[in-house]
Amino acid sequence: MAATTDLTKLVQPDRVHRSAYTDPAIFELEMERIFHKVWTYVGHESQVKNTGDYWTVLIGRQPMIMVRHGDGSVRVLHNRCPHRGAMLCGNRLGSAPDGFTCSYHSWQFHTDGSLKAIPLERGYKGTRFETGAADAAMRNMKPAARVANYRGFVFASLAADGPSLEEWLGPAKIAFDDICDRAPKGEVEVVPNCFRVVQQSNWKIFLENQLDALHPAVTHESTGKAAYEVELEFEERHEKAPLSYHFLSAFSTTPIPKWDDFQTLNYSNGHSILTGYMGLRPSDPDTLAYEETLRQAYGEKRMEEILAVNIHHVLCYPGLSVQPPLQQLRAVRPLTVDKTLTEIWHFRLKGAPEAIYRRALGYYNLVNSPSTLVNADDLWNFWKCHQGLASDGGDWVSFHRNAGQDHVQGNLTTSVIGTSEAPMRNQFSAWGAYMGGT
Template sequence: MTPCRAADIAALVQDDRVHRDLYLSPALFALEQQHFFANTWQYLGHASQVPTAGDYLAVQIAGRPLLLVRQADGALRVLANRCAHKGTQLVSDASGNTGKFFRCPYHAWTYKLDGAPLAIPLKSGYENTRLKSCESGQGMAALRHVALYRDFVFVKLGDAGPDFHGYLGDALQALDNLADRSPLGRLRIEGGVLRSIVHCNWKMYLENINDTVHPMSTHESATAAANRLWQGQPADAPRASKSAMAMEQILPFGAGYDFFDRMGGRVYPNGHSVLGVNFSIHSGYAQLPDYEAAMRAAHGEARATEILQRSPQNALCFPSLAVKSSPQAIRVIRPLAVDRTLIEAWSFRAEGAPDILFERAMTYNRLVFSPMSVVAHDDVHLFESMQQGLQAEGNDWISLHRDFDARELEAGTQTVNGTNELLMRNQFRAWAKFMTLTMQD
């Protein structure tokens, strides 16, 4: 039976291992929906997805349907996607424009863009009733905890836990590095989205973002095939051309253990991390002299160099957002059930930058994160195999022992070797912290 007391749940995360119930228990997932996801800041969307008044983005976080809405004055607001009357969702499309108001398709109750009540049919029938004094008369509920940072929108569903900057802290540098790659400091999501539903627990996917030991075995066939196709190409082949772009992106997956170990990693409080603080599989992309000149003109020599030299493999804003500043792409992790996870891969266009940067992002997402990817299908097969394999009896624990050092338990931000499982242990310690924050012993 899954424990429901804070102390018992915290015991599922030990210093160097975690219990398999974290991946398998539907009851524990239900508690995550109630506690963990309410106590942590979740990525909702990007401001560029709702550019004009009345534009909305519909997202479900921890089972709650939400709307990101552009207001008439240009502000952003996050509302519950439900009518205050009977609970019908006001919009059913993933995005669109509602015009100047929301209208419920059930009984035609209408609301202003900020969620305030606008009109209801048969208004006289509500005179001398309690409607105006109760929640149903107040209109669409607005989230209290919303943060906009460099056009990235985050929400916290509950009242417990730290504020936005207290929660993300130095992990926000990943978003700075992504946005600052635009000479104008602005990004736009373009090119649609690649969505995949993986039949595994969301933590498996999140761990893999920081796993540098698996590429040599998991992706061996893909990199071997790429090497055969690229064999014989001259060293000065036009690496920035479209024909070479895919090879430039996939071949580094075959780098050896030493490469991944030396790339380094950094963990921050609250589960956040950066993999590839020294270099990464993205560091060898072809240089673009005109773009680099535009960056120097916009940011100055020193700052432009700092931005462009930093190309981490993955930066994780725990628990919902994985960032690649080069190529300019993000993955969003949306848990649906204990064994079902929605992964969204989005590409950014850096305003004022050449088209090739956007092409890199689109190519990388198709190559690595598409449901038909030559890379992702390897990972998906193993995630789903793990979900099944953990049903086997005889060992209730998942090992996270590699490079464990008891001194890490007392430290905050730490920089370690790139194959160190501290990057994963850090995630689970944050899970235990925020999972039990609002629980009773």
């Protein structure tokens, strides 16, 4: 980025300069000003059930460890040995009930990051280290500045100051309420495995696609049509196709004008909600059995309230895309200006029948998995977008669709139609505020 580049000129209310996606210097600024400041989803508390259980995760540029400490709390630590800087955990997950031991010179740490032991400590005799002049950072693993847990979903922020997690999420916290409320026991458990997909594009292209209600009928048309044809075959035999076909056929049987009937609700900090479009309350025996468990747990009235929540997608900008009715989420971890890792997780509703879990698993495999055509269709677009933006064929990205027509009421912008590009404009409004440029 040229030293003179003025970020205010890159982001305008209805268009964005391509360098916001392709300039490595802007990417570095994003890490510093956005990802090292906001609340980042690190994982679900059920990933670390026992003392010493840990998972490693990236927050912006920082390799971190989420670990269960002996007092039951979940800690988030920098994955760095204070001796010579080696990462403490080179693997993705593991268990260290007695604390961490560095594989380089065997310094040992408790699961809250404090120093436990240094072998052959006599070597430090008379040095700055022994006399106490060494600061805590030379003895202990550094923790994240703040850690917060909302209904089992653990977030961390590297910034000491800023809004609390709940303030920052605002109305987007409905993502986690909707997931958990659908469980008869009011909480979920992670399925301890995730798909990890590296897409060849800037991270923002992924987020813009999440609430892009115009693209499914185009990009996923062939996938949806194939599933629809199978549904028709079932119908001809007077049978009902399994719901999993509906997950795919909805892409093509929902024509563009129908997408316009839905709404996006766009809030502060770039968060957005897409209202629901798929009928997920059929009257098959599995669904009825599930409803009975909810009725037993909450009573009829509350059950109806829970099942009436009509959200398809919640985007917690800049790092999370949640699909609450199907208990799944995708966490966005930017790697470089043109490479982005997404981690795709799903959850079990505690107390719900196994068949309801199988349904979520079906959606996970059929729509969000890297092996499905749906994901492949999107990945192909993401790569093509990035290639086009990196070219000299034009300078601007257009977000003009329904610009100036959406309904603004305080911190909420409601899209005038479902395919308005309001969510993308909302994301860039937050981007500008974080980057200090607009």
